Structures are given as structure tokens and as C-alpha cells.
Amino acid sequence: MKYKDYYGVMGVDRKASAEEIKNAYRKLARKYHPDVSKERDAEEKFKELGEAYETLRDPEKRAAYDQLGSHRPGQEFRPPPGWEQQFGGGSFSFDDIDLGDLFAGLAGGMHRAGRGGGKVPVPGEDYEVTAHISLEEAYRGTEVDLELSVPEYDESGFPRRVRRAFKARIPKGATDGQRLRLPGKGGKGRNGGRDGDLYLNIALHPHRLFRVSSHDLFLDLPLAPWEAVLGTSVLVPTLGGSVRLKVPPGTHAGRQLRLAGRGLPKPHAGAGDLLAIVQIVVPTVTSERERALFKELAEASTFNPRGHFEQEAAK
Amino acid sequence: MKIEQAMWLHEQHELLLEELCELSGLSETELRELVDYGVLAPIDSDAQHWTFSADRLIVARSARRLRKDFDLDPHGVALAVTLLERVHNLEAELRDLRAKLPGGGAG
Structure with missing residues (x-):
């Protein structure tokens, strides 16, 4: 001991x-x-x-x-x-x-367990385990290996620690913080008491591209300034493969473009959405010709992104 | 190896009052007290046999643990559980906001 x-x-x-x-x-x-x-x-x-x-x-x-x-x-x-x-x-x-x-x-x-008048039913202990799974696993459903160390009691009521290993199926539809119950997989009940349960707490690993909010997924969508101005059609990764997304002309940074039903599946029916958040990114290395074109654009454009500053100052 | 099927604990699953008692370890009196104090609400409080959405089991289990581990009376349990629910809701809101923040949160 x-x-x-x-x-x-x-x-x-x-x-x-x-x-x-x-x-x-x-x-x-x-x-x-x-x-x-x-x-x-x-x-x-x-x-x-x-x-x-x-x-x-x-x-x-x-x-x-x-x-x-x-x-x-x-x-x-x-x-x-x-x-x-x-x-x-x-x-x-x-x-x-x-x-x-x-x-x-x-x-x-x-x-108490086996001797004297101790014949009251004692329910088995419940256990809680956090299962860390990837977003892809949550999307498809997965199996996790679990191992518990639980006391078991012999006929005379003396406890022995036993390791219990089993696989649990996590159906698709789980998301971060989701709880699942595995009935009867906790500690053994005694004197006719019911077996304890095992509670699984789902924790999602952070993903390189997607951020999770309930069953919705958020993705940063970088666009070049001209793509944002002129509109375009881009390939966007989703958990079920790439899909084409239409970016309307005049799309500003921070705008959320919704791909309905492309998020995590929900437990019974339907799925969350995938929301692509537009970021306008600028090239860090530019050629002579590109700089010349930007200069030409700067001279030709009457666009004033800070007009509201001037209005405020004039008050 | 046999694969165990996990049960969902979310709003669309329902538990009877007796099931909620058995699974949480709370007595029926304690559970009814939590309902009286507004900590737990049955799906239809006018129904003859109360049912609860399965995610309430998490709250009921938490209440049982807090009562036992901190020696709390029913009012203390109600207060602690209410505050914990608020913390959880705020954490969920924070998580949602972070997910919506460009470049935010991804580890």
C-alpha cells in the first residue's frame, strides 16, 4: 500500500x-x-x-x-x-x-461495504473526464480511448483499484464545452446500488484556421485591396472541403460573409454556419509598376476615408 | 473492444424529475427547493409530471457537489449556482466575441 x-x-x-x-x-x-x-x-x-x-x-x-x-x-x-x-x-x-x-x-x-448491518445500497461513484478532440474529429464524430482507475469491492467488501479501459463514441455534433454521459461507466454500485456514470466534457483543440463559437466557425479571409473594391470569387477552406465564396464589390474590412450550414453539425439536425471575416491586406513588397499604378490611383481617386474626422473638427 | 455510446446532455433531451434526482444525487425535496429558488426550471412548471432539459443535469450535479463540499444550506447553494451560471454565460460570451475578432483566439 x-x-x-x-x-x-x-x-x-x-x-x-x-x-x-x-x-x-x-x-x-x-x-x-x-x-x-x-x-x-x-x-x-x-x-x-x-x-x-x-x-x-x-x-x-x-x-x-x-x-x-x-x-x-x-x-x-x-x-x-x-x-x-x-x-x-x-x-x-x-x-x-x-x-x-x-x-x-x-x-x-x-x-461498511460487506460487514455487519451495512447492506444499504451504495451507488457507484460518478467520474468526469475531459476529452480533447480536434475540430475535424468533432465534425465527423470520433472515438476516444478512456482509462479510469476505479475501486471495485470483493465479496467481503474490500476495495481493490482496477484500471478500466474502453472506447467511447462521440457522435458528430459535439462542440467545445459539450457534455456527454456514459451511463453505468463510473464506479460499480454496491449492495444493489446503481453503477455510477462517466461524464465527458468535450474540449476542442485550437485550430490553425477556424475559431469556434457554439456550432458556428469563424475564419479570417484576407483580401487584396483591389479584390475588396472590385469584388471577386475565392476558394475558402471548410471542414468538408473547399467551397467557392462570392465577394461582392465594395467589401470592407471586418465584414462577415456567411456560408450557411458550413459550420459544425448540430446534434439532431442542421449545422452551424461558417463566417468569413474580411481582412484587407496590403503587399509588403511592391514592384516599380505596382507603385506607379497606386500613385495613379491616389491621384485619380476622390475617396476620403477620414471625411468624418474633418466634419467632427469643423463642429 | 466494445464501443460505448455516449448520451447527449443538451436542451433537446429531456429528463424526468425522478431521473434528474437519481443522476444528480439530489433528493426530490432539494430539487424542488432549487426550482422554488429559481435555480432550475422545469420545461413546463404547470405539468403534472415535471421534466427538465438534460443540460440541467450539469447544474443539478454542481448544486449537489457544492452543497456537500462546502456544507451549504439551500439558500447558499442557490446563490452559488446562480453566480456560477452567470460566470459560465459570461465566459461563453467572451469566447464568442474572441471567435469573432479578426486574428483572435486561434492558438
Whole structure:
């Protein structure tokens, strides 16, 4: 069994009072609670914190924990002789037992799961996993490989960590922040309790060209000044292949040209749109002839892009 | 390897009140309290059997976790969930604005 330093996780002294432990929990919970926190590894940190607090808040579990002595976190160790009779109410092997699972099962000196009167149905734990997929995968639908480490309980109610691997199909229609539920894929229920669920949170990798807003996609469309003035027809990439887009004459920068239904498919029917945002770009290297033509244009044109400045100044 | 089919959690899927309770871990009383406080709304509050759009499960689960992990009373849960919903809506709006910004957001 690997040692976990619950006092270290909570940042409190081994002699901390119940009040100090509670305060430390509240402070860290506000920082790491997955519903509140923006920290990268909040889910993991909060799980550790919850496990430490559940053990240290209960005087009996805390006493049992303290008797394990102090070791380095992650160090393999064995409880002192007689420990399991005193606290676990039975004798069992400590190999591949997770310390947190062990303490979660300890209640009132009895192993809740399998012994004594503990026959209440206990639902399996729910799990949440973020699946990072590409925009192309969201467009077509994809399969993701998932691996979970979940406790399973033997006939006498002792927990063993098992790794469970499976594939989940993400149907097309998902977008960033979308949630999916895999029924029954969480922890196993006990004493007839239902199995927990696995919740998938879809996170899209940033794309080189497209930006995502719900099921709509946004794409920068660079145009040369003359294309914007004269209008043109350009090939635009979409997730389903290139399509031709008509740029009307006199198109200004920032204008959004809509390609209806070329965004991400929606779960039931239809699809979002692709919006091409016009950017006017200028060549950085120009030939003699090009400069001459621009000069001629500058002389011939009466266009004043800052007319409204002058009107404002005249007021 | 067997491929597991994922279920959507969005507006077009509906859950019965009992299903929402079972999946979120909230009791019916707690769930009705959240409805009273305006945190969750059934699709038709006049209906004899309440149904909810499936995306409300995310909110209900969040409420259950906040209640348990912070020891909150129903008013505290309602307040926290309301504020979190506002944060999520603002984040979504920010994401949309960034997507619309030329050259913006692409990593």
C-alpha cells in the first residue's frame, strides 16, 4: 500500500485541531473545487483534498491514520501489526489497496461495504473526464480511448483499484464545452446500488484556421485591396472541403460573409454556419509598376476615408 | 473492444424529475427547493409530471457537489449556482466575441 500524507495535502500540522483542519479544508476547497476553480489540475487536487479531509475530520479515522505512522508520500508501507483488527474489523491483504478507498470504507470501526448491518445500497461513484478532440474529429464524430482507475469491492467488501479501459463514441455534433454521459461507466454500485456514470466534457483543440463559437466557425479571409473594391470569387477552406465564396464589390474590412450550414453539425439536425471575416491586406513588397499604378490611383481617386474626422473638427 | 455510446446532455433531451434526482444525487425535496429558488426550471412548471432539459443535469450535479463540499444550506447553494451560471454565460460570451475578432483566439 502506498502512503499518502493527508496532513501535507491539507497543509496542517499533525497536531492540528479539528477547527484548524476544517478551516484549512474550506480555504483549499474554494481554491480547488472543480465547479469554482480555474486551476489546471483542480479536479485531481480537489479529490486529494476531499480524501484527506474525509479521513482527518473523523476522529476515529484520524486515529487509525495516525497509527500508520509517518512515511514519505508514495512510499510502500505496511500498517503496524494488529492495525486492521483494531480498525478494519478483519484481516486482509494490503497489496494494491488504495489508502483512500480503505478509509472511505471504514465507518464506526466496521467495514461498511460487506460487514455487519451495512447492506444499504451504495451507488457507484460518478467520474468526469475531459476529452480533447480536434475540430475535424468533432465534425465527423470520433472515438476516444478512456482509462479510469476505479475501486471495485470483493465479496467481503474490500476495495481493490482496477484500471478500466474502453472506447467511447462521440457522435458528430459535439462542440467545445459539450457534455456527454456514459451511463453505468463510473464506479460499480454496491449492495444493489446503481453503477455510477462517466461524464465527458468535450474540449476542442485550437485550430490553425477556424475559431469556434457554439456550432458556428469563424475564419479570417484576407483580401487584396483591389479584390475588396472590385469584388471577386475565392476558394475558402471548410471542414468538408473547399467551397467557392462570392465577394461582392465594395467589401470592407471586418465584414462577415456567411456560408450557411458550413459550420459544425448540430446534434439532431442542421449545422452551424461558417463566417468569413474580411481582412484587407496590403503587399509588403511592391514592384516599380505596382507603385506607379497606386500613385495613379491616389491621384485619380476622390475617396476620403477620414471625411468624418474633418466634419467632427469643423463642429 | 466494445464501443460505448455516449448520451447527449443538451436542451433537446429531456429528463424526468425522478431521473434528474437519481443522476444528480439530489433528493426530490432539494430539487424542488432549487426550482422554488429559481435555480432550475422545469420545461413546463404547470405539468403534472415535471421534466427538465438534460443540460440541467450539469447544474443539478454542481448544486449537489457544492452543497456537500462546502456544507451549504439551500439558500447558499442557490446563490452559488446562480453566480456560477452567470460566470459560465459570461465566459461563453467572451469566447464568442474572441471567435469573432479578426486574428483572435486561434492558438
